[in-house]
Amino acid sequence: MGNYTVAVIDFETTGLSPQCGDRTIEVGAVLVTHNQIVDRFQSLMNPKMTLSSFIEDYTGITNSMLTKAPDISSVMKKLKSFIAKYPLVAHNASFDARFLDAEFKRINQIRTNEFACSMLIARRLYQDAPNHKLETLVRYKRLTTDGVHHRALADAEMAAHLWIRMIADIKRDYSQSTVPFRVMQQLAMMQKKKVQDYLTTTP
DNA sequence: TGCCAGGCCCTCTTTAGGGCCTT
Numbered sequence: 168m169g170n171y172t173v174a175v176i177d178f179e180t181t182g183l184s185p186q187c188g189d190r191t192i193e194v195g196a197v198l199v200t201h202n203q204i205v206d207r208f209q210s211l212m213n214p215k216m217t218l219s220s221f222i223e224d225y226t227g228i229t230n231s232m233l234t235k236a237p238d239i240s241s242v243m244k245k246l247k248s249f250i251a252k253y254p255l256v257a258h259n260a261s262f263d264a265r266f267l268d269a270e271f272k273r274i275n276q277i278r279t280n281e282f283a284c285s286m287l288i289a290r291r292l293y294q295d296a297p298n299h300k301l302e303t304l305v306r307y308k309r310l311t312t313d314g315v316h317h318r319a320l321a322d323a324e325m326a327a328h329l330w331i332r333m334i335a336d337i338k339r340d341y342s343q344s345t346v347p348f349r350v351m352q353q354l355a356m357m358q359k360k361k362v363q364d365y366l367t368t369t370p
Numbered sequence: 371t372g373c374c375a376g377g378c379c380c381t382c383t384t385t386a387g388g389g390c391c392t393t
Contacts, residue, residue, distance in 0.1 A: 189375090
């Protein structure tokens, strides 16, 4: 893979939309350099609101776990320092970008990092997969996993393994020596039928 | 007042609708 670093990030939240008042309750992030996870960041956060039983069941994160957790603002400051200026990757990035931007806004910060979506790229590269949920793709590509799902660090690590695998597959299938972040971003935006031509002709 | 996501992507398409993906 390229000799650049990306930060793969995942949030657990109280719901689907920061616009509707939902907040982050856990973040996991890993740095990927040279095909490997080289650093990890994880923290629960206290959203100062009660989790629905759906979210408790879905994530395994309970209300009592969060009463002892640090404030969202203090975790966001540490997260900002961890991700620095690295390009960001998430599975269904529009979801994580919305929450990251909303929480940064509350501490008067602005994200300047670029974002790429592993789900949009996987839809183009792995058109035969049963579906493109993170969990399914991990099974489909037989990626390393500890079996934990819907927790932030475990999901960030799985998305990182998927990212590494997608770059390896592009290099192998299209004889590319490097796959710049810009190429991955481009893939996420293009028509499925044009992907092969694009990768074949990209120098 | 009451309701409440949103962006991508396919197709029975573009003067639209519905499934996928994230929690």
